[in-house]
Amino acid sequence: MIxxxxxxxxxxxxxxFIIITAAFFVVRLAPGGPFDQERxxxxxxxxxxxxxYGLDRPIAEQYGRYVWRLVQGDFGPSLKQRDYSVGExxxxxxxxxxxxxTGAVLLGILLGVPLGMAAALWRGRLTDYGISxxxxxxxxxxxxxxxxxxxxxxxxxxxxxxxxxxxxxxxRYLVLPVVTLALPVIAxxxxxxxxxxxxxxxxxxxxxxxxRGLGSTRVLLRHVLRPALLPVVSYLxxxxxxxxxxxxxxxxxFALPGTGRFLVQGALNRDYxxxxxxxxxxxxxxxxxxxxxxxxxxxxxxRVRHA
Amino acid sequence: MREPGAVIAVGVVLFVAVAxxxxxxxxxxxxxxxxxxxxxAPPAFINLDWxxxxxxxxxxxxxxxLVRTFYGVRISLLVGLLATAVSLLIGIAWGAIAGYVGxxxxxxxxxxxxxxxxxxxxxxxxxxxxxxxxxxxAGLFIAIGAVGWLTTARIVRGQTLTLKNREFxxxxxxxxxxxxxxxxxxxIPNLIGxxxxxxxLTIPQMILFESFLSFLGVGVQEPLASLGSLINxxxxxxxxxxxxLLVPASVLVILLLAFNLIGDGLRDALDPHERF
Numbered sequence: 001m002i003x004x005x006x007x008x009x010x011x012x013x014x015x016x017f018i019i020i021t022a023a024f025f026v027v028r029l030a031p032g033g034p035f036d037q038e039r040x041x042x043x044x045x046x047x048x049x050x051x052x053y054g055l056d057r058p059i060a061e062q063y064g065r066y067v068w069r070l071v072q073g074d075f076g077p078s079l080k081q082r083d084y085s086v087g088e089x090x091x092x093x094x095x096x097x098x099x100x101x102t103g104a105v106l107l108g109i110l111l112g113v114p115l116g117m118a119a120a121l122w123r124g125r126l127t128d129y130g131i132s133x134x135x136x137x138x139x140x141x142x143x144x145x146x147x148x149x150x151x152x153x154x155x156x157x158x159x160x161x162x163x164x165x166x167x168x169x170x171x172r173y174l175v176l177p178v179v180t181l182a183l184p185v186i187a188x189x190x191x192x193x194x195x196x197x198x199x200x201x202x203x204x205x206x207x208x209x210x211x212r213g214l215g216s217t218r219v220l221l222r223h224v225l226r227p228a229l230l231p232v233v234s235y236l237x238x239x240x241x242x243x244x245x246x247x248x249x250x251x252x253x254f255a256l257p258g259t260g261r262f263l264v265q266g267a268l269n270r271d272y273x274x275x276x277x278x279x280x281x282x283x284x285x286x287x288x289x290x291x292x293x294x295x296x297x298x299x300x301x302x303r304v305r306h307a
Numbered sequence: 308m309r310e311p312g313a314v315i316a317v318g319v320v321l322f323v324a325v326a327x328x329x330x331x332x333x334x335x336x337x338x339x340x341x342x343x344x345x346x347x348a349p350p351a352f353i354n355l356d357w358x359x360x361x362x363x364x365x366x367x368x369x370x371x372x373l374v375r376t377f378y379g380v381r382i383s384l385l386v387g388l389l390a391t392a393v394s395l396l397i398g399i400a401w402g403a404i405a406g407y408v409g410x411x412x413x414x415x416x417x418x419x420x421x422x423x424x425x426x427x428x429x430x431x432x433x434x435x436x437x438x439x440x441x442x443x444x445a446g447l448f449i450a451i452g453a454v455g456w457l458t459t460a461r462i463v464r465g466q467t468l469t470l471k472n473r474e475f476x477x478x479x480x481x482x483x484x485x486x487x488x489x490x491x492x493x494x495i496p497n498l499i500g501x502x503x504x505x506x507x508l509t510i511p512q513m514i515l516f517e518s519f520l521s522f523l524g525v526g527v528q529e530p531l532a533s534l535g536s537l538i539n540x541x542x543x544x545x546x547x548x549x550x551x552l553l554v555p556a557s558v559l560v561i562l563l564l565a566f567n568l569i570g571d572g573l574r575d576a577l578d579p580h581e582r583f
Contacts, residue, residue, distance in 0.1 A: 015422055026434065140563045142515055144522045144535070145556045148542040156546060163546075238424075245429035249522060253542060263430065264523050267437030275434065282430065 005295060012287050016280075020070070023279045024063055027272055034079040034270045053079060066276070075277040080269045086277035090259055094281075096166065097258035099174060100250065101243045104181035108239065111182070112189025113232065119190065120197035131190060138187035143246050147180040147253035164255040177254045181246050185239055192231040200228050226300055233297050237290035244282055313572025316565040323562060327380035336371035338378050339530040350550050364550045366540065376555050379534040382527055383514045383562065386448060390513040391506055393452025398459025399502065403490050405460070406467025417464065420457050432516060437525040447526055451516045455509060462505055466498050504577055508570035511563045518559060534559040 035041060035049050050056040054065060069076060075086035119131040138146075154176060155163030166173050200206065201224060209219045251260035259278065266274035336342065342365060350364040350372075363373040405416040423431075435450035470476060471494075479489050514534075520526035521535030529536070534555045541552030 018422065023434070136567070137564075140511070140567050141560060142518065142563070144519065144538055144542070145560060148538070148545055148552050149556065151542075152545050152549060152552070248429075248433070249519065252523065252539075263433060264437065264525060267434050268525065279430070279434075 019283045076273040078274050080271040086273045093259035103178040104243050107182040108185025112186040113193050116190035116193025119194040135187035135190050138183045144249045166256050177250045181250045196231045197228045236293040240289040310572035312568050316568035319565040327377040330377040331374050334374050336374050363554050375532040379532045382533045386517040387510040387514040389448045390452040391509045394455035398456035402460040402463025403467050406464040504574050511566035
């Protein structure tokens, strides 16, 4: 297991290297640059700026320098937000984004699994139709529709929660954003759980367990639940990717000071280092979550346990 | 009529499509016409002012919301169809080649798909469209279609693997047909069924991508309207003028639900095994 984990961790390096390289050149090949303005800068100023940030060097050399600094943990200075380094900017927004993302994934699992189980156990009854309908709707509704509508209802009409904004350490401001982001995750998890539970309830080993005289609850908890949760575990990777992109919208809707805005802003302003920093941080994050999901899968399913 | 929901959904999509094509021509207002007498007017069925001709109200600049929503629907449908076509083209070629050629090539090509799959692909779309496609619709189609092909590629590869060992393919090979010829003549035509089902499920996804990008401000640009950019504008005004949010949002939701129903209906009709 440890050897397998180590091997997988090493395997991440080339993946990340490809992502970084591809992103670097795509971002650089784009027309326009960070210092293009409506009124062009005097050539001397422009040349000085380019020199200061190393943009006057051949692209291959810039790439080499970037990767070298990155390996040392330095994302470089932001090209557009003077006086800030990319590391500082991202570190400033990351706590909010992380709280939002983990909140949404946790809520998705904690609500989605019981809902899916309920739908499977009361299959074909009102509970099942209710939950399945809710799931279909939540998957079809994009977060930039549910977000504003939730804010309209719970913020403006009922005054239960703040419409938008952020105050340090106040959970109230996170409730609506987390719920908005979690809705589709809850729905997917519920669907997956329902489907796999139904399949496993029909399996021979479940009939055997029943035949041995075990009670339904005991069969459910000891024999059915573990294999039924496997699809949910493999959904964790895609869920993280979904939550990361979804948080871009949710942070915009609820005016949260997370990292999401840096990606769009950075790409539009040609703030090369900022965009690259975001890609690297979130690339590492998704690759690591996928690995974690694989490892948990191995723990739960002895058939794929890694030598 | 085993799938009444899907049939109704087809009707809804057709109705919305025809309305969005004909509607703007029937309205006295143009997409970017400012009506200074009716700034941020509520829908006519609320303030009962049918005289103004703004059935669903206006925005802050007095532009007719119904006309702008129609234009948004046009863009959504256009993006849905074209981006799906782009993603199908890439996905079929990629999956068929990987599946048919097999071996090392297959491993490399599908590994590439896996890597892309594990990334938050909307990230890539955002970067692509912010950098290349801002304001240009063509750039938008390509950016969205270029990342939408991954699932198609997987499905096509799976189908190709099962087809590959069938007698008629072997016969074609025995008569000396080239690999390209076999792929184009024998493999791809036999894939069309499952791919068509998946394509109908891709359309709403692509519509969603476009709205998502326009919502974030990297998609369709003013004065053109997209459902996403209208929703974004409406969300900022929802305190004083909730209809600016609710009109485009409900149209988008109806469209997405209808397309999803059609896709699910088709899948159930053709493959009852996957029914949920």
